[in-house]
Amino acid sequence: MNLKGSSILSINQFERGDIENLFRIADQMEPFAQRKKITRVLEGAIMGSMFFEPSTRTRISFGSAFNLLGGDVRETTGLENSSLVKGESLPDTARVLSGFSDIICMRHPEAGSVAEFAAASRVPVVNGGDGNNEHPSQALLDLYTIEKELQGRGRGVDGLRIAMIGDLKYGRTVHSLCKLLRLFNEVSVHLVSPKELAMPDELVEEMRESGIQVVVTDILEESIAHVDIVYSTRIQEERFPSKQEADLYRGRFRLNKAVYTQFCEPNTVIMHPLPRDSRGDAKELDSDLDDNPNLAIFRQTDNGVLVRMALFAAILDVVHLVDKYVEQVPWHNPRLSG
Amino acid sequence: MNLKGSSILSINQFERGDIENLFRIADQMEPFAQRKKITRVLEGAIMGSMFFEPSTRTRISFGSAFNLLGGDVRETTGLENSSLVKGESLPDTARVLSGFSDIICMRHPEAGSVAEFAAASRVPVVNGGDGNNEHPSQALLDLYTIEKELQGRGRGVDGLRIAMIGDLKYGRTVHSLCKLLRLFNEVSVHLVSPKELAMPDELVEEMRESGIQVVVTDILEESIAHVDIVYSTRIQEERFPSKQEADLYRGRFRLNKAVYTQFCEPNTVIMHPLPRDSRGDAKELDSDLDDNPNLAIFRQTDNGVLVRMALFAAILDVVHLVDKYVEQVPWHNPRLSG
Amino acid sequence: MNLKGSSILSINQFERGDIENLFRIADQMEPFAQRKKITRVLEGAIMGSMFFEPSTRTRISFGSAFNLLGGDVRETTGLENSSLVKGESLPDTARVLSGFSDIICMRHPEAGSVAEFAAASRVPVVNGGDGNNEHPSQALLDLYTIEKELQGRGRGVDGLRIAMIGDLKYGRTVHSLCKLLRLFNEVSVHLVSPKELAMPDELVEEMRESGIQVVVTDILEESIAHVDIVYSTRIQEERFPSKQEADLYRGRFRLNKAVYTQFCEPNTVIMHPLPRDSRGDAKELDSDLDDNPNLAIFRQTDNGVLVRMALFAAILDVVHLVDKYVEQVPWHNPRLSG
Numbered sequence A, B, C: 001m002n003l004k005g006s007s008i009l010s011i012n013q014f015e016r017g018d019i020e021n022l023f024r025i026a027d028q029m030e031p032f033a034q035r036k037k038i039t040r041v042l043e044g045a046i047m048g049s050m051f052f053e054p055s056t057r058t059r060i061s062f063g064s065a066f067n068l069l070g071g072d073v074r075e076t077t078g079l080e081n082s083s084l085v086k087g088e089s090l091p092d093t094a095r096v097l098s099g100f101s102d103i104i105c106m107r108h109p110e111a112g113s114v115a116e117f118a119a120a121s122r123v124p125v126v127n128g129g130d131g132n133n134e135h136p137s138q139a140l141l142d143l144y145t146i147e148k149e150l151q152g153r154g155r156g157v158d159g160l161r162i163a164m165i166g167d168l169k170y171g172r173t174v175h176s177l178c179k180l181l182r183l184f185n186e187v188s189v190h191l192v193s194p195k196e197l198a199m200p201d202e203l204v205e206e207m208r209e210s211g212i213q214v215v216v217t218d219i220l221e222e223s224i225a226h227v228d229i230v231y232s233t234r235i236q237e238e239r240f241p242s243k244q245e246a247d248l249y250r251g252r253f254r255l256n257k258a259v260y261t262q263f264c265e266p267n268t269v270i271m272h273p274l275p276r277d278s279r280g281d282a283k284e285l286d287s288d289l290d291d292n293p294n295l296a297i298f299r300q301t302d303n304g305v306l307v308r309m310a311l312f313a314a315i316l317d318v319v320h321l322v323d324k325y326v327e328q329v330p331w332h333n334p335r336l337s338g
Helices: A016-033 A057-068 A090-097 A113-120 A136-151 A172-181 A201-209 A243-247 A257-263 A297-315 A319-325 B016-033 B057-068 B090-097 B113-120 B136-151 B172-181 B201-209 B243-247 B257-263 B297-315 B319-325 C016-033 C057-068 C090-097 C113-120 C136-151 C172-181 C201-209 C243-247 C257-263 C297-315 C319-325
Strands: A046-051 A072-077 A103-108 A125-130 A161-165 A188-192 A213-217 A229-232 A269-271 B046-051 B072-077 B103-108 B125-130 B161-165 B188-192 B213-217 B229-232 B269-271 C046-051 C072-077 C103-108 C125-130 C161-165 C188-192 C213-217 C229-232 C269-271
Touching: A016 A057, A016 A136, A016 A297, A016 A319, A046 A057, A046 B057, A057 A072, A057 A103, A057 A125, A057 A136, A057 A297, A057 C046, A057 C072, A057 C090, A072 B057, A072 B072, A072 C072, A090 A113, A090 B057, A090 B297, A103 A113, A113 A125, A125 A136, A136 A172, A136 A229, A136 A269, A136 A297, A161 A172, A172 A201, A201 A213, A269 A297, A297 A319, A297 C090, B016 B057, B016 B136, B016 B297, B016 B319, B046 B057, B046 C057, B057 B072, B057 B103, B057 B125, B057 B136, B057 B297, B072 C057, B072 C072, B090 B113, B090 C057, B090 C297, B103 B113, B113 B125, B125 B136, B136 B172, B136 B229, B136 B269, B136 B297, B161 B172, B172 B201, B201 B213, B269 B297, B297 B319, C016 C057, C016 C136, C016 C297, C016 C319, C046 C057, C057 C072, C057 C103, C057 C125, C057 C136, C057 C297, C090 C113, C103 C113, C113 C125, C125 C136, C136 C172, C136 C229, C136 C269, C136 C297, C161 C172, C172 C201, C201 C213, C269 C297, C297 C319
Parallel strands: A046 A072, A046 A103, A103 A125, A161 A188, A161 A229, A188 A213, A229 A269, B046 B072, B046 B103, B103 B125, B161 B188, B161 B229, B188 B213, B229 B269, C046 C072, C046 C103, C103 C125, C161 C188, C161 C229, C188 C213, C229 C269
Antiparallel strands: none
C-alpha cells in the first residue's frame, strides 16, 4: 500500500511491507527529531489537530512531528469547545474542518467515530485514538520500538515473545499492537489480566488464526519469565462504567524491581504506552525500575515523533523531498548535545 | 474605505465599493487556499486569536487563513482560562494583548464587547461574533457565496430574492447579512420565523428604509417558492434564557428534500451559517439534501477562508505583496488534486 | 552565569552581572518586538508551553516572544486536559514532553512543581509561575521596567526607593522582585499590606541581610510619599483558602488619582504585575490614573516580550545570530507606525 493521500484509521490497513517501508522512513527522520538538521518541506501546510478527548502526549507528539517537517498546526481540544455540542453531525464537522487543512489528526471518545469522520473528510485523517477501539500510531511506535530494542541483540520481530499486562479490555493500544503482530512469524503472546479485563475474544481468535501462540492468564510471574518484552498497561479508568469499578483492578498486577529481578530474564525490555499511573494504589510499573537500562518507555515516546513524522511524510508524499528542504540548526538543544 | 489598519467590528462600516474590492481580493486568494501555491507574505506576523466563547469553525477558519498567508497564531479559548475571571477590565486585556500581536480576532459572549476591546487595542481587531450582535466576517462570506453562486447564472446580488428561516432573533449572522444587503438594489427578503424569534424591529425598519422589500411571516412554504436563496439557521439555544425555551422552537421550520422539491424553484441555492443541528428534534436543514448540487453550505465555509485571508491582507496592507512572496507547494493535498 | 542550556526556575540563580547581560540582550530585541525587522533564527525550534493553571497574559507573552524569534509553539492549557489526571507523575510528564520540544515554559498551581519537572526534563524549563512561590520572568521584566523608567531620569536601580502594596503573602511576583533587588545597592522598600497578607518573614530577613532598608507597614499614605516606584498588586483570590477570606482584603489599599496627587512625588512611577482587579469592590489601582504618563503598567507587559525573547535567545545560545537571520517586514502594523 502506498500511503499517499490515505487516512490511517486502523492497523488492519497495513501489510508487512508497508510497515517495513514506514519504519525505514522513520529512521530517516531521526536527524530532524534530534535537531541535527531542520527540514521545511511542509512549510505552508496545515494540520488540523482535533482532540475531542483529553490528551497531552499524543496531541503534542503529532503537533511537534508536523512542526518538525515545517508545517503549522491548528488545534481543537475538548468536546465542550466544539460545534458538536450544538448538534452538528460528525460528517458535517468533517466536511467543514477538512476545508481548513491538509491533514487531520483526531481523537474522539467513541469507537468508530474517527472512521465516520474520515469518510466525510476531504483530506486524510489519522486516528489518534477512538474510544476503546484503535490507536494505530501508538501500535506502530510500539512495534518500531520493539524492532529497535531487539535490533541491538541481533534479533527481528519474527520470533518475538511478549507479555501484555493489565487492562487488556479497554486498552486500545494493546488491541492495535496485537493486530499488528499478526503480520509477523513465530510470535508468542502472554495476555495477563484480571478475567474481567481480558482481551476481547475476537482479537484472541484473530491472533490465533494468524499463527500467534496466545496464552490467556491471570498469573503474572510465570508469564514474564521467558519473554523479550513485558508490556505493562494502565487501568483505563476513564472507560469504566464507574471509578469504583476501576478501583477494583488498580494495582492488581505490579511490575517493580523485585518482581523483575526475580522473574524476568536479565535483558527483558520493559514497555508501557504511558501515562503510567504512579499513584499509590496503582503503580502498575514502579518507578524503582527507572534506572534499569531495559526500561524503554521514554524511548517509546521519542520514537513516536519519528513514526508520526514518517506517517505525515508518506501521506503527504514528501519522503523524497525532505532532504531537499534541509537547513542548518543555529540554536543549541542541550537534550541532544549532552 | 481603505481597510489598512482598520478594525472590523460591524458590517455598517462597509460601503458597496469596499465590499467589491474585498471580494476581488478574496478571488485572488483562491490559489493559495487551494494549495496551488504558497505565500509567506505574513511570515513573522502574529495573530492573537481570542475566543472567549466556544468556537471551532470560525476560530480555525481565521487561524488557517492567517497561516495560509504565512503568519503565526497565538490562541486563547474560553473565558475560564483568562485573566478576565480575575476581575480584569476588557480595556486592560486589550491594551496588554495588543502588545503581543499584529492583529486580533475575537469572539465574546456579550454584545458590544468586541468594540469596547477594539477601542483600547493598539492593533486592529476583527469581530468574530459578539453575543447576539454581529458577526461581520460571516456576513461577508455569506454575501461572497451568494455572489459566486448567482454568478454561474449570469446574475449579481442586485435583484436578489432571499428567504431567511429560523431563529432570526438571536442569529447574529442573519443580522449582519441583512445590514449588508442594504447596500444592494432591488433586494427582496422573506423573514420566516416563529413570532417570538422574529428579526428585531429596528433591523426590519433599516432594511425597508434602504429600499429592501421585506415580508415578515411564519409560513415557510410560500416564502421559499420564488427565491434565489433559502438561508436556514439553527435555533441559537445557547442565547436563550433556558434550554426549555429553546426546545419550544427547535424543529419548527424544516427544510428537507420533500419540502424543497415541492415548493422551491429548481435551482434555489440552499445556505446555512453552520453548524446545523442534526439531532432528531431539530433538523432545520435535513441531510437528505446533501447530494443536491444547490446545497452551498460547504462552499460557504470554504469561502470563509478566502474572505478572511482577504480581510487580513487588506488590513495589514499586503494585497500587492502576496504574489511577491510566492513559493511552490511540495506536498500532496488530496482534497484538491481529486 | 552563562544561561546557555539553563533552566530558569528562581530569581536566586541570577547574579547582578547576569541581569545586566540579559537586559542588554532585551534591548537588542526591541526592533523585532516593534516589527521594525523580523528574525527567523529559531525557525524549526519548538517551545512546549505547559500552562497547568489559567493564564492568558504570561502564556501569550512567552508564545509571542518565541514566535518573534521564528520558533513554533505547542501548547497545553489546564490540568484537566492533561495526562496528570490519569495519575502520571510530574517527572514522567517531564521526560515525555521534553522529547517533543527544545525548551519548555511551564506554570503550575503547586510551589516547587516546576523545579521538580525541570529536574526530569531533558530540555531547559522556564518557570512561568509555580503556586505562590516564584515567577522569575515577571520579576525580570519588572526590574527591566524599573531600570528603563528611571533611566529617563538619569538614575539606575542602585538607590531605588520602592513601595509594594497589597497581597504580599500570596503575590509571587513581589516575592521574586524582592529577591532580585538584593543584588542592588542602597535600595529601600516599603512593604504595605494588611498584617495577614504580609510578606513572608524569611523574605524580609533575606532582604535586610543583603542591605535593603525594609519598612513593614499597613499605612499606605506615608509609604508612598517618598518613593520612585509604587508597585500595586491584586488580592490573589485564587490562592486563598476561600473566596470569603479574600473578600476581607479586597479594596483595602487603593491607589487612585486623588491619593496619588495628594501623597506621591510628582513623577512617581506606577507599576502593577497585572491583571489589576477593576471590579467595584477591588480597584487596587484605579483606572482614573490611566492617562497619567507615569503609569507604566502597559510598558511593563510590553517589556515582558523583550525580556522573554532575551531569555530564549540566551538559553538557546543564539544571541549572536539573531541579526544574521534578519528579514524585512512587508506588512503594516498600525500599533507601531502610529
